[in-house]
Amino acid sequence: MSQPDEPPSFHLRLPPALKGLLLAVKGRNSLNREITERLERSLEPDPALRLAEMLRPLLTDMDETDQKEMVSLLTRAIEIWGRAAGKRRRR
Secondary structure, eight states, rough: OOOSSSSOOOOOOOHHHHHHHHHHTTSSSSSHHHHHHHHHHHHEEEEEEEEHHHHHHHHHOOOOOOOOOOOHHHHHHHHHHHHHHHHHHHO
C-alpha cells in the first residue's frame, strides 16, 4: 500500500513487445519513471503546433512567392540550428 505522501499506485498491463521497447530505451530511469515522463510529455502542448499557429497569420499576409521563400529560409535556418546543436552536444 502507498504511503500518504506517495502518489497512488496504478497497475498497467503492457504488451510484452512494448515493455521490451520501454526497457531498451529507459536508460538509468526506472520503468515507472520512463512511462511517467513519456505520459507527461505527451500531454504538454506541442511546440511545433504553437510555432505553426504563430507563423500562419504572417504567411497568409504574403503572396505565394514570398510564402515559398519564407518557408525555404526558415527550413534552412532550422537545419543550420540543428547542426550547431549537434556540434555542441559532441563537445
